[in-house]
Amino acid sequence: MSIDAQAPTLSAAARPSVREVPLRRVMSLVRRGGPLGLLDELGEAQGEITRLRLGPFTPYLVTRPEHLQQILRTNAGNYPRGAAMWQALGRLTGDGIAGEGPQWHASREILRGAFSGSQLAQAGEQMSDSIVAAVEEMAARSGPDRPVDAGVEMTRVVQRVVDPVFFGRLIPEGEGDRLGEAIATAMGSLLWRMAMPFVPHAIPLPGDRAFRRATRTVHEILRPVVAAARSGPRDGQDVVTRLSNGVGADGAPLTDDQVCQDIIALFVAGSESSAIGLTWIWAALAAHPQVAERVRAEVDQVIGSGRPGREHVRRLGYTQQVLREVMRIHSVGWAVPRMATEDDVLGGVPIPAGSTLVVSPYLTHRLAEFWPDPLRFDPGRFERDQVQRRHPLAYLPFGDGVHKCLGEAFFYQEATLIVAALLSRYQVKVADSVMPKLSLTLQPRDPVRLIVTPR
Numbered sequence: 001m002s003i004d005a006q007a008p009t010l011s012a013a014a015r016p017s018v019r020e021v022p023l024r025r026v027m028s029l030v031r032r033g034g035p036l037g038l039l040d041e042l043g044e045a046q047g048e049i050t051r052l053r054l055g056p057f058t059p060y061l062v063t064r065p066e067h068l069q070q071i072l073r074t075n076a077g078n079y080p081r082g083a084a085m086w087q088a089l090g091r092l093t094g095d096g097i098a099g100e101g102p103q104w105h106a107s108r109e110i111l112r113g114a115f116s117g118s119q120l121a122q123a124g125e126q127m128s129d130s131i132v133a134a135v136e137e138m139a140a141r142s143g144p145d146r147p148v149d150a151g152v153e154m155t156r157v158v159q160r161v162v163d164p165v166f167f168g169r170l171i172p173e174g175e176g177d178r179l180g181e182a183i184a185t186a187m188g189s190l191l192w193r194m195a196m197p198f199v200p201h202a203i204p205l206p207g208d209r210a211f212r213r214a215t216r217t218v219h220e221i222l223r224p225v226v227a228a229a230r231s232g233p234r235d236g237q238d239v240v241t242r243l244s245n246g247v248g249a250d251g252a253p254l255t256d257d258q259v260c261q262d263i264i265a266l267f268v269a270g271s272e273s274s275a276i277g278l279t280w281i282w283a284a285l286a287a288h289p290q291v292a293e294r295v296r297a298e299v300d301q302v303i304g305s306g307r308p309g310r311e312h313v314r315r316l317g318y319t320q321q322v323l324r325e326v327m328r329i330h331s332v333g334w335a336v337p338r339m340a341t342e343d344d345v346l347g348g349v350p351i352p353a354g355s356t357l358v359v360s361p362y363l364t365h366r367l368a369e370f371w372p373d374p375l376r377f378d379p380g381r382f383e384r385d386q387v388q389r390r391h392p393l394a395y396l397p398f399g400d401g402v403h404k405c406l407g408e409a410f411f412y413q414e415a416t417l418i419v420a421a422l423l424s425r426y427q428v429k430v431a432d433s434v435m436p437k438l439s440l441t442l443q444p445r446d447p448v449r450l451i452v453t454p455r
């Protein structure tokens, strides 16, 4: 299809080719298959730039690695955040690490230290202690006739891991669950605002009230935590202490609000997505028993009857490949929006200033040109030679460029240890088949029930 007549022609040499999807088609696809049905259908374009006509909002969906390279790397300065999703999310996460510009940069500099390789190595022992303890408690709650909810349980494990790293154990007992729930609710209620950024906030949309209530709860829990971190000894390596000691773009210490917002942003970016990613791992292992068997054999060989620790992570090579394949198929962060600040041309398509672009790792991970038979679950895709042959931007579950996820290594270390801690001592079964649903993240549609029994 050709580009619509109103779009400015930016280069005479360009041969614009963009797939246009009008609102009525979007609506009919959503009616038929929900938001995920729409996304899958759009994926049929296999890399062609697609423009959705959602009334006054006409975002471009971009999936080809060369195009992503331009947006996220070579011309990244032209494509800051600021698009719909970020504006909606910004009401929860502020303008620090989840934002753009000097304040984002200041927060990123502070947080980078908290997730550096050396910090991760230091936290290794504590991480495996937390994981082993959380896994044992989870197993005690489950049994042959007592399935547990994977989403809830994985959130608990993740919170147990991040509590010392983020808060230096300042979160009161029991509040962790409430915080996780409130953040998940706030995130889950943003979809309408994200899809219709042109609707003024004075006009209520579905989800608004739930969002406000959840945000209030989040602040109720976090403010005293930040205040406690500020009033106590300030020599810890945890994130609250680092932020509390850090300075903003103006050289002044971050305010309580700024610290709170960065913590919320980290929670949103880190805990919520990690818990969903971990839940997908169990669903994938259940759906692919031969893969699960091989992971278990590797865990047995590397860990034996011992306790999983950071020193084992590198040696669990096949397990790592499986985790990467899970993150390819179940791209939790399915959309990474950006906004063009100046006119540009992408793959011959003129992109006018002010356009929203949605980079979609979910769809990039399904391009048959880079991922033959893309829906087949095949951890072999992450063998070293295959990785080296592929375009680096064909795989980006953790984003890319200046905003690349700060927690990628943290997640893989944590996920490997959780899988090892569970499989080395327990049988893990998934009670039902698992269907995906598209919200702000790609998550299981229904609760995933796990049955954990001793081996």
Ligand code: HEM
Binding pocket: 081, 097, 098, 108, 111, 266, 269, 270, 271, 273, 274, 277, 331, 332, 333, 336, 337, 396, 397, 398, 399, 400, 402, 403, 404, 405, 406, 407, 408, 410, 411
């Ligand atoms: C399965 C788990 C995770 C997924 C799928 C994920 C995905 C992503 C993606 C796609 C981005 C890029 C956003 C953009 O370009 O605008 C991102 C950014 C970020 N992630 Fe993660 N993430 C995960 C886990 C974590 C963890 C565990 C942490 C921290 C503990 C974390 C902290 C961050 C931060 C701070 C950013 C913002 C970086 C910046 O803007 O400079 N993430 N993540």
